[in-house]
Each structure stands twice: as structure tokens, then as C-alpha cells.
Amino acid sequence: MVKKSYEWKTGAELEEHSRRKHKIVREYFARYLAVRCQLPQRSRFRLAIVDGFAGAGTYNCGASGSPLIFIEELQRATEEFNIRRATEGMSPLDIECLLIFNDFDPTAVELLKERVAPLIAASAETTPRLHLKVEHFSQKFETAYPRIKQLIERGNYRNVIFNLDQCGTSHVEQQTISDICRSFTSAEIFYTFMITSLLAFLQRTDRTQLGRQLRPFGLTENDLVDLDRVLNNKEWLGAAERIVFNTFSRCAAYVSPFSINNPDGWRYWFIHFANNYRARQEYNNVLHDNATMQAHFGRSGLDMLSYDPSHNGALYLFDPPGREDAKQQLHEDIPRMITNFGDAVQVGEFYSSIYNSTPAHTDDVHAVMIENPDLEIVTEQGGERRRPNTIKPGDILRMKRQRSFPSFYSSPDRAR
The missing domain is CATH 1.10.10 (Arc Repressor Mutant, subunit A)
Structure with a gap:
């Protein structure tokens, strides 16, 4: 599926599934900073953030897009950490962040520059312990990725977050996700796509494997022709979740294969990749703080995908x-x-x-x-x-x- 074209110049509409993603990203990133900066002995923390489909920064309702969310949370965290450190007699903490914003739409990039610049200028005045450096790209993500990787490596950044908020699966290759996780020890990725795009890809590349994954749930490829009919079916969620996990499980040590819980069915997948169990631990906790935003069908203990589809599974909404x-x-x-x-x-x-x-x-x-x-x-x-x-x-x-x-x-x- 081709990524939806947003009318950034006239004001893009913030859809519900994007609102839910942004809330999770904001809260997880706040928690990420709190965990990574909690050592009293740490006086400097360095990270790089890559927003591969950054957009123009704001929506027509006034809500912040992901680039501004990252900047806002960096400012808030730096101020809060240093106020607390000062009251406890600890040394101050400096946060250095390389922000790399990319979007294929040149109009979106120019608007984003206009909206980011005053935030960066204000931050330098009000939050001197926060040091931000911004790079803008206007290319297809796969085209920009080699240069982005080079920038991060040249700056010796070990802590890296990629936000890859696409609608299809053709914009970010699976091997690129694997490369990110292999190249940076402390790498995390937020990855969005529509399940219809993944299924179309698997039908072209591995029909036999797709058939095997659908069969235990009483589904066939013919059911995918009229996918709207089954999208709200809980058993379909179970089948899709296994397909998603099997497809991406080799990309990183920890992969959360949870769908965005939408009223119109489980269409959008919002996956978190990480190399460390601590990241997945915190991500699970944030999902519970945002109950019903993501969904899982199967077991809710350990071995969440190890259940018999012929018996009734359970819909788990982190509630x-x-x-x-x-x-x-x-x-x-x-x-x-x-x-x-x-x-x-x-x-x-x-x-x-x-x-x-x-x-x-x-x-x-x-x-x-x-x-x-x-x-x-x-x-x-x-x-x-x-x-x-x-x-x-x-x-x-x-x-x-x-x-x-x-x-x-x-x-x-x-x-x-």
C-alpha cells in the first residue's frame, strides 16, 4: 500500500491510530530518558533520534507530531532531572541529542524546519543543559539511510532511537531494520505498517509459509481477498500476530507484535524492536498505562503465542x-x-x-x-x-x- 499523502501545507488531519501511537511514543520516550539518566554518577547522556517519516511537525488540530514530541520531552526531562539533582546536591546532567528528521515530501520538510527552529532557539535559552543538533533530509528513507547511519557512527552515538511511522511495508526494508539493530548496541525502533501490505508481500514471496500460518486458525488465502470481513475477528488477530512475529522476530532480540486496537479492526501494527530486555519490560509497562490502545490475542502469561487456536484464546488489551x-x-x-x-x-x-x-x-x-x-x-x-x-x-x-x-x-x- 502506498503511504497516504498528507496535506501538510493546508493542515494534515490527525487520525485516531496516529494519536494513539503518539501518546505511547511520548510516554515511552519519557520513561526511556528517566531510566537511562537515573545513575547519580552520570553527568552526560548522548543519544541520536531518527524520525524517518517526520512530516511537518504539527497537525491541523494543533497537536504535535513526533519530531516536536521528541524535542518537548527532551526539554521537560532535562529541566526536571536537573531541578531534582540540584535539590539533592548532585552534579548536573547534560543531555546531547542528534535529531535527524527525514520526509520524502519537500513541503513537509520546509514546514518542519520553520517549526523546529524556534524550539531549538528557545531551548538554548531556557534549557542550557540540553544540547540539540538537527539534520534535515528530504529523501525516501531507504535512500537516506546510509547517510543517516554514517552521521550517527561519525558522532559515536551508542544510544539510538528510530521512529519509522510508515503505512505500507515497502518504505522500510526488513534488512534495514536488522541492520539498525546489529549496528547499534543500544538501538530501539518504533515501526508502523498496515497488515494488508505485509500480507500482500507474503502472498508474492512466500505463499506456502503464509498458508501454513493461517491454517491453524481456520483461515485460507481466500479469506484475505475479503479481509474487511475478518479484520474484527479475534482469531484473525491471533493469526496476524503470529505472522507479524514470525516475519520480524529475527530483526532484533525483542519484538512486540501488538496491533493498534482500532474500532474498525486490527489493520495497523505498531512494533517496538529492542536489543535489551529492559526496553521491552518498560514498553510493556507503558502499554498497560495506556490500556486498550494495543491488542494481543492468545495467552497473557509467558509463551504468549503458544496456544491452541482450536480452543478459545483471550483478547488482551493491557487492562x-x-x-x-x-x-x-x-x-x-x-x-x-x-x-x-x-x-x-x-x-x-x-x-x-x-x-x-x-x-x-x-x-x-x-x-x-x-x-x-x-x-x-x-x-x-x-x-x-x-x-x-x-x-x-x-x-x-x-x-x-x-x-x-x-x-x-x-x-x-x-x-x-
Whole structure:
């Protein structure tokens, strides 16, 4: 599908799915900065942000587009961090950010320059600890990417965020996503596309594999001819989610294959790629803070895609009822996962093993670790953790010697 052409000069309309994406990006980026800048010893943090389909910066309703969202959150965070540091007697923090904005539409780029320039000038006056450098491109993203990559590498930026808000799948190649994640150790990507574009691509390139992925859900390629008929079907969401995950799972260590929850069906996918479990952990938490904005169909504990489509799956909208169901499944799943390691595992290693396959909130995972009668958390000093909010990656999660259901956890995995 060709990317929708926005009328930036007369004022582009902010559609609901874009509004939802922007809210998640804003809140996740705020959390990203808070986590990455929390060390008291850190006095400087450097990052590069690439907005590959940047647009003109604002919409006709006055809402900020993603380029302005990034700048606004950088200003807010720099001010808040330094006020807090000053009150606590800590050294100040400088944030250096390279902003790279690209859009194929020259009009959008010129409008964006006009809107960004006064923000940068004001920031230099009001937020002297924030150091912004802006580069503008007006090319197809794939054409611009080699130069963008070169700019980032030349500046020795290790922390990199790419926002690739496209509508189709033809604007960003899969190998480019893989290259970003391979090239930068601390890389994260927000990637948007329409499921119809991915299906059209798979029908051209791998019809056999597509057929195999649809079959367990009682769907065939013929159903895709009249896709509007099945877009609101929960089983369709389950099938599409597996297709999305299988397509992109090799691009990064952690891939969130969740659809934007739209009233007119699951059409838009908003994927987060990361190389570190900590990023996926925080992303899951932000989704729970924005319940019903994204959707998952399947299991809500661990192994979220490992369920039998012939049985009823569950629609998980990151809301309170979903979280209660997730905790029930986690009470079974966590002990079973530990037995795969033996009878104990370091918490950090446990996180690494689960966060590509669960939509669960960190608080729910931690609560089950404490509440489950068959589990215990041991500190590095040998003590026992008793509160969920005190659990550390260096702790040991292990099975208790006296278990309430010793035979259950050795049984084969059961689909829910």
C-alpha cells in the first residue's frame, strides 16, 4: 500500500491510530530518558533520534507530531532531572541529542524546519543543559539511510532511537531494520505498517509459509481477498500476530507484535524492536498505562503465542481484567519456566528469557514471584525478598524445596 499523502501545507488531519501511537511514543520516550539518566554518577547522556517519516511537525488540530514530541520531552526531562539533582546536591546532567528528521515530501520538510527552529532557539535559552543538533533530509528513507547511519557512527552515538511511522511495508526494508539493530548496541525502533501490505508481500514471496500460518486458525488465502470481513475477528488477530512475529522476530532480540486496537479492526501494527530486555519490560509497562490502545490475542502469561487456536484464546488489551488473567497464568508459567533452568535462575537471566514472549506488566511478574507458594527470591547476600518492589536482577529466583504441587510443574506444557 502506498503511504497516504498528507496535506501538510493546508493542515494534515490527525487520525485516531496516529494519536494513539503518539501518546505511547511520548510516554515511552519519557520513561526511556528517566531510566537511562537515573545513575547519580552520570553527568552526560548522548543519544541520536531518527524520525524517518517526520512530516511537518504539527497537525491541523494543533497537536504535535513526533519530531516536536521528541524535542518537548527532551526539554521537560532535562529541566526536571536537573531541578531534582540540584535539590539533592548532585552534579548536573547534560543531555546531547542528534535529531535527524527525514520526509520524502519537500513541503513537509520546509514546514518542519520553520517549526523546529524556534524550539531549538528557545531551548538554548531556557534549557542550557540540553544540547540539540538537527539534520534535515528530504529523501525516501531507504535512500537516506546510509547517510543517516554514517552521521550517527561519525558522532559515536551508542544510544539510538528510530521512529519509522510508515503505512505500507515497502518504505522500510526488513534488512534495514536488522541492520539498525546489529549496528547499534543500544538501538530501539518504533515501526508502523498496515497488515494488508505485509500480507500482500507474503502472498508474492512466500505463499506456502503464509498458508501454513493461517491454517491453524481456520483461515485460507481466500479469506484475505475479503479481509474487511475478518479484520474484527479475534482469531484473525491471533493469526496476524503470529505472522507479524514470525516475519520480524529475527530483526532484533525483542519484538512486540501488538496491533493498534482500532474500532474498525486490527489493520495497523505498531512494533517496538529492542536489543535489551529492559526496553521491552518498560514498553510493556507503558502499554498497560495506556490500556486498550494495543491488542494481543492468545495467552497473557509467558509463551504468549503458544496456544491452541482450536480452543478459545483471550483478547488482551493491557487492562485490569487482562492483568488478572495474566497473573493466574503466571502462577503456572513461572515455576514451569524455572524448571527449564533446573530449580533456580538469576532474575536478570529469567527476564532475558521471558520478555520476548509475554505482554505482562513487570509489577504482575514480581507479584507472582513473591505470592506463589512454590517460589522464593534470594538476595546476593543470602537473604529473602518479601516485597515485589525490592526484587533486583542479581537476585536468585528458585523453587522451594517443599512444593505445594510437586508433580504439576514436571507435566507437559498445557495450552490455554
